[in-house]
Amino acid sequence: MALFKRVIDWIDVRIGARDLAQKQVGDYLLPRNINVWYSMGSILLFIFVMQIVTGILLLIYYVPDADKAFKSVTYIMNEVPFGWLIRMCHAVGSNMMVLVLLLHMFSVLFMGSYKGPRELNWVTGFILLTLVQGISLTGYLLPWSQLSFWATTVATNSANAIPVVGHYLVEFLRGGKLVGPATLGRFFALHVAVIPLAIGALVGLHLFLLERIGVSTPPFGLKETKNSWQGKEFRYEGHPGGIRFFPNYALQDLTSIAIYFACFLGVVFFDPYLFFPRDAFLPANAFVTPAHIKPEWYFLANYQTLKIFPNELIGLTVQGAAMTFLALLPFIDRGPERHPLKRPVFMVCTLGGILLWLGLTVWGHYS
Amino acid sequence: MDTVGRRKFLGLCLGGVATGALAAIIYPLFRYLAPRPVDGSADKVVIQLKDVPDGEAKFFEFAGASAVLVNKRGGGLVALSAVCTHLGCIVQWEKDKQDFLCPCHGGHYTPDGAVVSGPPPKPLTKLPFTVANGAITIG
Incomplete structure (x- = not known):
């Protein structure tokens, strides 16, 4: 320990590490009525790091070649010691990431934390949601199973509905007329390089905005729940007399991460194939389409929406409009009230939207 | 038990749990990264004598x-590791000079x-x- 202290002292006298840590985490005050939902971001950061680490480990044995990809994944699962564990952690983690991201988004929605001056936090968060969906979609193809192949065929085919450029867009996405080795190459590049870098940059921007603007105050347990920011000048929302991030809230973050990790390992060890239908275990065959091919659970609502509308273009337009509405929500919902029970219209719309999404997901699953 | 004793006990428990958790991460990670046996690296290799002409x-x-099998000019078979003992490059056979050259740093072997x-x-x-019925078995 004495050696450790000497190393820290050595660094401290050169860069003022203790002072920096004190300012950034020790003196970083949070509202006294902060709740557990504020730790969702930390869980997401933990999952993102886990995905990067397990992803890099998988890269050691995975071969991004249409003739070898499925075999290399089988090799990881059956031959490499603990390969199954690394792959399951990566696959289950990707699903968990979407789930926790949705919970994070719902908590921000219900507590009205997206309202000014935090519009940019919401927008960056929303872009992160689409990027996570994108990284999940591109990763889905990599095992080159029947599920990968045909789910990608269906997903990329949706772009066909776009007038004029649809056909070209599908070919551009696939790197050819059909899903094939060229698609694997570009999806691999997107999955392991382009999208992770974009997510990393966006996470950095998201945290920068949080640091710059300050943590929002939850609307619960307060007499005044209206947004006090007038929108005329920059204001850092400090919380004098609040609780310290370190060690107080850091402990809450660690607790939340531990609970998440227990649930995550519960799935990995007791129901690892929860997210794997039968077709995920068969190698891709471009001449045999399996029956009832379906996307991942978080795309089921989109899938069902496309099926409901008689015209694919209308289905895509409706989805695009819903996504745009959600992305621009802070600019549409400009009322100062933040408490969910004092916003009946908002509550009805949000709960209705969530129920609609859940209903479409269940419908898509059983259709 | 006084406060200091309890704190020390809890600290030790926490340290034990952390060490166990670390071991549970490091062991699978080490096994995952440890070298795998390479396919085709047989313990015995059989080469037909007619496949190694004189001086080749x-x-x-x-x-x-x-590894390399040499049929020396003028007679005699030798089986050697082809890994240079300097820095591990693979030696090349120089048929005209009847010697081995390591192209990395110019080492010469007979x-x-x-x-x-x-x-x-x-x-x-x-x-x-061993040599039997026109076949050379190495290993």
Whole structure:
């Protein structure tokens, strides 16, 4: 320990590490009525790091070649010691990431934390949601199973509905007329390089905005729940007399991460194939389409929406409009009230939207 | 138990749990990254004598590394590891000079693997072999 202290002292006298840590985490005050939902971001950061680490480990044995990809994944699962564990952690983690991201988004929605001056936090968060969906979609193809192949065929085919450029867009996405080795190459590049870098940059921007603007105050347990920011000048929302991030809230973050990790390992060890239908275990065959091919659970609502509308273009337009509405929500919902029970219209719309999404997901699953 | 004793006990418990958790991460990680046995690296390799004409050498994979069989001009077979003893490059057979050259740093070996010149600190490792019915079995 004495050696450790000497190393820290050595660094401290050169860069003022203790002072920096004190300012950034020790003196970083949070509202006294902060709740557990504020730790969702930390869980997401933990999952993102886990995905990067397990992803890099998988890269050691995975071969991004249409003739070898499925075999290399089988090799990881059956031959490499603990390969199954690394792959399951990566696959289950990707699903968990979407789930926790949705919970994070719902908590921000219900507590009205997206309202000014935090519009940019919401927008960056929303872009992160689409990027996570994108990284999940591109990763889905990599095992080159029947599920990968045909789910990608269906997903990329949706772009066909776009007038004029649809056909070209599908070919551009696939790197050819059909899903094939060229698609694997570009999806691999997107999955392991382009999208992770974009997510990393966006996470950095998201945290920068949080640091710059300050943590929002939850609307619960307060007499005044209206947004006090007038929108005329920059204001850092400090919380004098609040609780310290370190060690107080850091402990809450660690607790939340531990609970998440227990649930995550519960799935990995007791129901690892929860997210794997039968077709995920068969190698891709471009001449045999399996029956009832379906996307991942978080795309089921989109899938069902496309099926409901008689015209694919209308289905895509409706989805695009819903996504745009959600992305621009802070600019549409400009009322100062933040408490969910004092916003009946908002509550009805949000709960209705969530129920609609859940209903479409269940419908898509059983259709 | 006084406060300090309890705190120390809890600290030790926490340290124990953290060490266990770390071991549970490091062990699978080590096993995952540890080298895997390479397919085709047989313990015994059979080469037909007619495949190695007089004065020529045949390179092959043996026990996961490169090896070479030399049919010396004027008679005599030698099986050697083809890994240079200097820095691990693979030696090349120079048919005209009837010697081995390591292209990395210019080490020279005789057909028997003895160092002639250059930086290699010791001769090439000899491999055991037997000859029967026109077939050479190495290993």
